[in-house]
C-alpha cells in the first residue's frame with residue numbers, strides 16, 4: 001500500500017494535537033510530542049535533565065557546567081532545531097570558526113572581515129557585509145578585480161595611485177564621482193566642470209592632450225569613454241553595472 005496520500009484526504013481540522021504558534025496539526029499525540037521535544041532546549045550532556053525554558057538558559061548551563069560553547073554566528077543565522085546546534089569545547093569552537101568542522105564537510109568556516117576583525121556566516125554574507133560597510137573600486141571591478149577598501153580614505157588613495165582623481169573645487173570632497181579611468185576623461189571633466197572664469201585660451205589648453213594619445217591606438221574595447229563625470233565606485237548595494245559604454249572619440253576642440 002502506498003504511504004503517500006493526497007493532502008485533501010486528510011481531515012486535519014479535527015485533529016486535536018495542534019501547535020498554535022506554527023499552525024501545525026498532528027495526526028497522533030506521539031508525533032506531536034516528538035515535535036515538541038525537537039523544539040525543547042535539552043542539554044546535550046545531561047540527558048536526564050528536564051529541558052530548559054529557553055536557549056539563553058540552556059547556553060548558561062552548558063557554559064558553566066560543561067565548559068562547552070555554542071557558536072554565536074550559527075545560532076544567530078541558521079534555522080535549526082535547538083538540539084541540532086553543536087556545543088564545542090573552546091579549542092573546537094576556534095577550529096569551527098576558522099576552518100570548519102572536520103566531521104561536517106558541507107560547512108567550511110566563518111570567513112573574516114579583515115577590516116572589522118569580525119567573522120560572518122559564509123562567503124556570501126561576508127560579501128554582502130563588504131558591499132554594505134566598505135568600499136570598492138568600480139573601475140577595477142569591471143576589470144575583474146574584487147578588492148575592497150576599509151574606508152573612503154583608502155579608496156581615495158587607490159584612485160590617486162591607480163586611476164585619475166580630480167581634486168579641484170567641490171570634487172575634493174566627492175571622491176566617488178570625481179575619479180576617472182583615464183587621463184582623457186579627467187581632462188574632459190576638468191574642462192567642462194572647472195573652466196568657469198578662465199580665458200578662452202586657458203580652456204583650450206585644458207582640453208589639449210599630448211599628441212601621442214592619438215598616435216597610440218586604443219584596442220577597440222578599451223576606447224576611452226566620453227567626457228563628463230562618471231560614478232567610479234559605489235557603496236551600499238548601489239553597485240552599478242560595471243559596463244563601460246562604448247564612446248566616440250571625445251571632441252576636445254569644443
Ligand SMILES: [Zn+2]
Nearest residue numbers: 043045046065
Ligand atoms: Zn548539562
Ligand SMILES: [Zn+2]
Nearest residue numbers: 071073074096
Ligand atoms: Zn558557527
Ligand SMILES: [Zn+2]
Nearest residue numbers: 113115116133
Ligand atoms: Zn568589515
Ligand SMILES: [Zn+2]
Nearest residue numbers: 137139140162
Ligand atoms: Zn581601481
Ligand SMILES: [Zn+2]
Nearest residue numbers: 166168171178
Ligand atoms: Zn572635478
